[in-house]
Amino acid sequence: MSQWPGKYVIGLTGNIATGKSVVRRMLEHLGAYGIDADALAHRAIARGAPGYQPVVDLFGRYILGPDGEIDRRRLGKIVFNDPVALADLERIVHPLVAQAIDFLVRRASQPVAVIEAIKLVEANLHRACDSLWVVYAPPEVQLARLMRTRGLTEAEARQRMAAQPPQEQKMALADVIIRNAGTFEETWKQVVVAWQRLVPVAEATAPAADVMSSERLALTVVRGRPRDAAQIAALINRLRPKAPLLTAEDIMAAFGEKAFLLLRNNTTLQGVIGWQVENLVARTTDILLEPTLPLKSALTLLIQEMERASKDLQCEASLVFVAPELARQELIWRELGYKITTPEQLEALAWQEAARESMPPGTVLLFKKLRQERILRPI
Template sequence: MGKWSGKTVIGLTGNIGTGKSVVRKMLEHLGAYGIDADQLSHRAMTKGAPGYKPVVEMFGRWVVAADGQIDRARLGKIVFSDPAALAELEKIIHPLVSQAVDMLVQRTSQPVIVIEAIKLLESDLRAACDSVWVTAAPPEVQLRRLMQARGMSEAEARQRITAQPPQAQKTAAAQVVIQNAGTFTETWKQVSAAYQKISPEAVEAAPAASRQTAGELRVVRGKPRHSAEIAELFNRLRMPSRRMNSDDIMAAFGEKAFLLLQGDGGLVGVIGWQVENLVARATDVVVDPKLPPQRALKVMLEDMERASGDLLAEAALVFVGSDLANLDSVWKELGYTRKAPEELTVLAWKEAALESMPKGAALFFKQLRVDRIMRPV
């Protein structure tokens, strides 16, 4: 039994570019509550958060950008080339992250927690975990992921990889090692098998017979077995230049969850959605035009907000195309306000909007709760 009574805690780590976040998302699909400790460390340094002043005092005003926030790229140039500087940064940030993790674990009602942290084994969080999971991938895969997904130059990516201890040190400390160099399906099978040993009820059962009455709309959580059905709906309603298939949706499950809207004729709506850094982001909102949009959006968004609340999200960002953006009265009734990303007042919300906003989409914003995790102490 770990630090938190009644909770089973998985500590998830692995070197950069080995796919930790994908595995955390898979565990969330299986029912775990996910915490990204590395994102919390970023929050701890934002202006007004408790780590901001100590970091500026330690590393100087040079790390502060024109907007007053700490420039993480500048800070990274210092700490990733100097182990002593990195240790000083961790001395400031790690206690704050531990406090935030403790608060999140105590607040969530879910019995299984997964804490993703690149420095898990070097921090106090390790002792709080019931099981340590490590992701692994060959160096050439790490390099490709950092260059493609994060836009790093080859030199910068190699510096980040070589600055970390050998992967073998982490895999030697693990109870579970996930080899994450293949397809999503291959990784999913490994994660599912390991998770079922912790939570046997996570085994996917055959879908129960529907009890829907005529005209009723029902939202269900999408599973990888729904991939072909989701792809068919996207193809039918979005008519993309390249038709999607089940493999495309399986890959998307590595980033987001899907809420499925079921009606008399089967699948009639989808929201592709994720909670990262305590911000809910809905980037794929598709509704059959035969449905009244107010009714369909209300059912799906209310379910997304409930699920986001369970994940302790502070705010919801919903990105939609022109077919849904002009429904002003509908969005107002649902409590959403149309915003530009630059108008969002919290840095984590603004960064989430800028990172996730599809080209040509409109952003609708709703604050889900007032209390925030990383307020000054």
């Protein structure tokens, strides 16, 4: 049994670029509450957070950027080339991350949680979990992903991979091994099978289907599922005629990083939003609506449901990125509680980073705070 009575907790790990985050997202689609230890580690050393001063004392002011924040790239260059320095950093950061994980799992309303951490086993956190899931990809696949998606040179990618223990060590301890070298669809099937086999509350936890509706207009918002991928692709292709055509497999790939809410008018799919919750910040990046829909009702239903689902995931803030024409609907946004802003104007570093990471080019940022208290809040 896990360290958290009444909850089923999955520990998720694997070496670099094997696909841990993709599998975490899939578990979230099945209803688990997802935690990303990397993001918590970043929060733990933000200025004012409890890890900041000990890290500055250890590595010196050289690691600070002009804004007084720790320059993580610079710190990474030091520690990823020096195992002793990395162990020193981990001694400061891991207890803080463990504390934040404990808090989030306890507070989660979902009965199943998944903790994604690259050092889960090394930090002995797997012992606190009900099952250990390890994601595996052959080294040539890891290498190709690191070069393609992280922009690393072959030498850099090989160095990062060589710095990690062999994947087989973690696999030997695993309750579940997810082989993630094929299509997203193939990985999704393995995740569903393992979920159904191991997770006791599998049936009960999937996020609600029909979530919100407007009686007058027969509009209904439902959570998109991987099985809706072809329908979502068809809608997006219809509403974005000039963009390159999307296939169902493209949408399956998108399910590896985001969730969709579907707006149905009676039974016809007429709108979609794509959003992502990462590091306790909700980021809505795609809003596509049939032009014949009543804009205010449609947007309100979708945005309110996105916020409800995001609050359920303990989000602190909602960032919505929209095309300039849609941002001009000031009255609607004001009524929904959003204001136009820029990433630099956001008050927390984690929110600024979220905005910079997720902001599609040419969009306007709308912001709303969803919670007052913050995890690993600067003190």
